[in-house]
Amino acid sequence: MEENIVGDNEKYCTKCGSVITKEAVICPKCGVKQPSIGSSGEKNKVAAGILGILLGGLGAHKFYLGQVGTGILYLCFSWTMIPSLIGLIEGIIYLTMSDDDFNSKYN
Known part of the structure; x- marks a missing residue:
């Protein structure tokens, strides 16, 4: 063989x-x-998840993923704490999402 x-x-x-x-x-x-591994410009799901959990209220994860308009919206309503809750949920979703699903949606 x-x-x-x-x-x-x-x-x-x-x-x-x-x-x-x-x-x-x-x-x-x-x-x-x-799959393309290590290409420049690729978004990392762990980084997006951590940004969503820690700085989701400021829209940091949305800016990181290239969704600037949504990031600005999160930033404008950050005083309501609603973006913080949504960012926490989205951060957990990013971390539990499969690599293929994350790459097909954000890379």
């Missing part, structure tokens, strides 16, 4: 497990799009 060993410039396909180059966007064997 042949064993595939991954080199420095290779990775495994997330669907079929074939050895492909690290830069491959689509697996040449099965045609499945590979």
Whole structure:
């Protein structure tokens, strides 16, 4: 039985497990799009969750996710404490969301 060993410039396909180059966007064997890891500009769900929990009342998590209009709305109504409650709930949602769901929605 042949064993595939991954080199420095290779990775495994997330669907079929074939050895492909690290830069491959689509697996040449099965045609499945590979997740982009470490791309610049990607939003981190842990950072978004912590910002939502700690600074949700000021809309920090919304600014981080690029939703500037909603962030300004949270900031304007921060004195009511309602954005703080919503930010807490959204922070928990971000932290419990799967990586694929978070990436498809915010990255």
